[in-house]
Amino acid sequence: MxxxxxxxxxxxxxxxxxxxxxxxxxxxxxxxxxxxxxxxxxxxxxxxxxxxDHTYGQKQKPRVDDTLVIADVNTEYHGKDVRGRVMEPEGTRAPLPPGLKEFPEPGGMVVSPALGKLLASDGGRLLRERLPYRIVGTIGENGLVGSQELAYYAGARGLAAHISPPEVARIDSFGGPRPASEPWDPxxxxxxxxxxxxxxxxxxxxxxxxxxxxxxxxxxxxxxxxxxxxxxxxxxxxxxxxxxxxxxxxxxxxxxxxxxxxxxxxxxxxxxxxxxxxxxxxxxxxxxxxxxxxxxxxxxxxxxxxxxxxxxxxxxxxxxKPARRRLWWRLLPPLAGLAMLYPMIGKGNDRGNFNQYLVVGGVLFLLVGITALLPWVVETVVARLNAGGPSWQLAVRRLQLSSGTAARMVNGVAVAVAGAIALQMLFSGVEGDYTESTRHDLTRAQVQVSLPSGTPVDSAARQMRATKGVRQVMAFSGASLGDRRKDPGLSTEVTVGDCAALREVATLPSCHEGDVFAVRGAEYDTDTPKLATPGRTLYFDPSYSGSTKGAEFAWSVPRTLKRARTREDPTGAERGGFLITRGALPAKAAPAFDGRLFIAVDRSVPDAREYVWNTAARIAPYSTPTTWVASEQSGRFTSIRTGLFVGATCVLALIGVSLLVSQLEQLRERKKLLSSLVAFGTRRRTLSLSVLWQTAIPIALGLLLASAVGLTLGAVLLKMVGATVSVDWASLLAMTGSGAAVVLVVTALSLPPLLRLMRPDGLRTE
Incomplete structure (x- = not known):
């Protein structure tokens, strides 16, 4: 039946x-x-x-019939990562990357569907300049982590000459055993x-x-x-x-x-x-x-x-009028939740694991407590609301007659907001434990480009300075210096640059082209004072045990050696060793040096960083620039936060659609009443405002209750992990504002059906 x-x-x-x-x-x-x-x-x-295709810690493989030289040329475009690989097979049995049917010819590339669409659009103009290849195919689904991933494989010749693991390496297979992952901390x-x-x-x-x-x-x-x-x-x-x-x-x-x-x-x-x-x-x-x-x-x-x-x-x-709701039993769920969480206060990474069942049960009972308390709160508050305009009185009277229905409609919003507030407090409280400062000075530079050995640093710096949106370029070359040609007992670093660049890494008494400085005061640099003896013979790029460099070059410490004090360079590190202006560097020593550019970008120029990356791709096609950030987070912590954002977005969408369905159901229930009021002369504007008040009053009460429960739960969770209890009021207002905004949008969407229901035929009775 x-x-x-x-x-x-x-x-x-x-x-x-x-x-x-x-x-x-x-x-x-x-x-x-x-x-x-x-x-x-x-x-x-x-x-x-x-x-x-990573080769960290692996020995260099010899060239055989089943090897492949592959270069990691990842890039960024408008804040999105673009995975790039340039390949050269060295035999007929070279491993083929997943998702590819055959190797692209030199000058061709196989792209992901999302990258192909981006390159074909007007928004991909600057990226097309960075990828000087013609599209010859599409990467299959088994070669991509996601449908919207930006990725490509390109073909090239002569890659073996650029081998420098891990950026450019020789491999004989893709994939391999996964490294053992660290256990998750509590x-x-x-x-x-x-x-x-x-x-x-x-x-x-x-x-x-x-x-x-x-x-x-x-x-x-x-x-x-x-x-x-x-x-x-x-x-x-x-x-x-x-x-x-x-x-x-x-x-x-x-x-x-x-x-x-x-x-x-x-x-x-x-x-x-x-x-x-x-x-x-x-x-x-x-x-x-x-x-x-x-x-x-x-x-x-x-x-x-x-x-x-x-x-x-x-x-x-x-x-x-229904009987008044009782309060005592509605307090039991949140109290039970607090009782389940209380024994775990003070535990964490240092004092053991949390009981998973008590955690789930405690959080569950606290959030369920909102659904039990909200009907009582709405009933108690609306019973005391009286005076106001016609729309207010219509809304209040309706809520007084059916406060339970109104509370049910906003229960989900209140629970979601309470959970979001608690999570935000917990994430903010422990974020510092999983965030590490990079020490990069973003006021002096924002992008770093590493140049392979043999790349002319001066020419690269000139090209970068001529790039649109570049404000300043600091160009350095670096190498090691030892007291013996092989297996040195004492060693230090050498930094080469013009006077302006050298002043970024040390405090110089004066500087002219041809000067050489010995830097003192750098932490952990104990060898420089022993090596900085005028006339002493030292060796650039000395060979160590197991090394076969053979590029060692003798150099005598000049009699005109000057002293300098160290200072933090743009990377936040203190440099020691020797500073040499370019005019004082012997030409034969140049192959021992690797170049590096620190670039300050003019943020007022649109797409300035994209122009920098394009120039870097021309200067050093097999080297990936680095965009500096102030801090870096643990990968697991970031993954959990990303999962939270993805889930919250889906739940917020569900909230909006479900509220709209609920609102339409409420209007349908009151169709005859609405039609009667219109027939008696009630203005449609008054009825529309009354519907808004009927939604706004419960949601305001629900958000207040959600804030109280969310703050309580957040404080308990912070106590459990041993963090300081603090409230990010801006985030709190953002969470409650998001819940209120969803309700306002739903109310606005329900107005057209409301106007249709205010017709005389709504009085018809079958």
Whole structure:
């Protein structure tokens, strides 16, 4: 009978069950996406491992029939990474990279679909100048980590002459055994657990709210059945059947939404992460769990909501003012959550692991406490609201009659905001432990270009200074210096540059072309004072055990040697050793030196960094420039934060769509009332404002409650990891503002349907 009410109750029943199914389906789609993400990320990682070509720590391979010379020429474009490789096969059995059918000819390149699209667009003009190759093919799916990855493989000749591992190396295979990963520390595991609970809780709340769509009319219908003779058990079974029908239809719709989203996922990139459609395959066990848990939850929520209908059917029929909600039992879930988290305060990396079950249970109970407390808060506050304009009074009276419905609509937003506030506090509190300063002085330079041996530094510096958007170029050459030709006992570094460049790394008494300086005061530099003896013979680029350089060159310390004090260079390091102006460097010693350019960019010039990278590609095609940053974060910490942003974006989208469905359901329930008010002369503007107030008042109360619970949870989590409790008020306002903005957008989108409902035909009764 319940299923028949859902599907054969005429237009009214169909609309009600369809709204329920859409709400449940959106939640199911996100749950299926969540179950598919671990496998998708694993597939990304597996493809990345399969194409690995790094040779760190490996000995140089001899040239044979199955070797390949490959150069790492990664680049950046408008803040996005572009993976680049230049290759030259040295035999017929050279390893072919995954995703390629054959090696590109010299001058040709095989690109990823996303890179091909970018190069063909107007926005890829500057990148095309950096990649002087013609496109001859497309990289297959098994050669890319994601659908939106920018990557290419290019062919070249003469790469063997540039071998300098790891940037340019000779390999005989791609991939290989994965290095053993370090164990996760307790704080990062805590972050992962809290992220999953905080992101999935709003989904569960929305599914529970969707099951209650059309709740007022259903309660009246069930109360009527109760009055005509059905007992409490029969009433519960009828309600369970109706809820089960809507939930099962929601499962079907959710599966459809997921399959549609799965196809669209290949076109999207969120915070630099993209996947292929084939990657999003939910684990069978988890998918089965969703298929069982959602209908079971729908029935359970419905049975819990039937207490008033079963006990007092006449109260439902008369729409009398419901009994006041009790507070005491609503405080139990958050108190239980705090009790579960309290024993772990002070633990962390130094004092052991966190109990995963207590963490999940404690966070879960605290967030569930919001859904229990919010109806009481809304009821208590709106009972005291009275005076105001007509739109305010219409909204307040409606909330006084059905505060539970209003609270259900914003429960998910409140839970999501509370979880976001707690996570933001936790991330901010432990960020310093996983962030390391690079010491780079970004006020003096922002880009570094390393030049291979033999590249004329002066010529490279002139080309870079002539580049659009370059403000200053500091050019240096560097080599080592020892007291013996082989296996030196004392050694130090040598820096070559013009006087302006040398003043960036040391405090010089005076400087003219031809001067040589011995630098003192550098930390850990104990050999320079012993070597800085005028007339002493030293050797550039000495050979060490196992080395076969053979480029050692004798040099005598000049009698006119000057003294200088060290200072931090643009990299933040203190240089010691010798500083030599270019006029004092013997020409025969030039091959022993590697060049380096530190470049200051004029940030007022659009695309200044892109021009710098283009010039660097011409000067040193097999060397990758480095864009400096003030700090670097742990890869795992960054991955967790990226996962949080991706998940939060999906949950925020679910919040918006579910709220819109809920709002439309509320308007449909009140169609006759709205039409009656319009017929009696109420202005449409007044009714529209009343709808806005009906949404704004509960959401304001929900955000206040969410802020309180989120701050409490965040403080407890920070105490658990031993961090100082602090609140980033700007982030707090951003979180609450995001929740409020979603509600305002949903309200604006619901205005056109509202205006259509304010028609006289809404008074028609069948």
């Amino acid at each position: 319940g299923a028949r009410f859902a599907f054969t109750g005429g237009r009214e029943g169909w609309v009600r069950v369809l709204l329920t199914a859409v709400g449940v389906g959106l939640g199911v789609a996100l749950l299926l996406l969540t179950t598919a993400l671990p496998d998708a990320l694993a597939e990304r990682s597996a493809r990345d491992d399969a194409r690995a 704080v990062l595991l805590l972050l992962v657990l809290v992220v999953f609970v905080a992101l999935l809780m709003p989904v569960g709340v929305f599914i529970a709210a969707a099951v209650r769509f059309g709740g007022e009319r259903r309660d009246r219908r069930l109360a009527a059945l109760r009055l005509v003779g059905s007992d409490s058990g029969m009433t519960r079974r009828i309600a369970a059947g109706e809820a089960l029908a809507g939930a099962l239809l929601g499962l079907l719709l959710g599966t459809g939404f997921f399959l549609i989203g799965r196809q669209l996922a290949a076109r999207a990139e969120i915070f630099g992460v993209s996947v292929f459609s084939s990657d999003l395959n939910p684990a069978p066990a988890l998918a089965l769990l969703v298929a069982v848990a959602v209908p079971a939850a729908a029935v359970l929520v419905t049975l819990l909501a039937l207490r008033g209908v079963v006990i007092e059917p006449l109260g439902v029929v008369r729409t009398a």
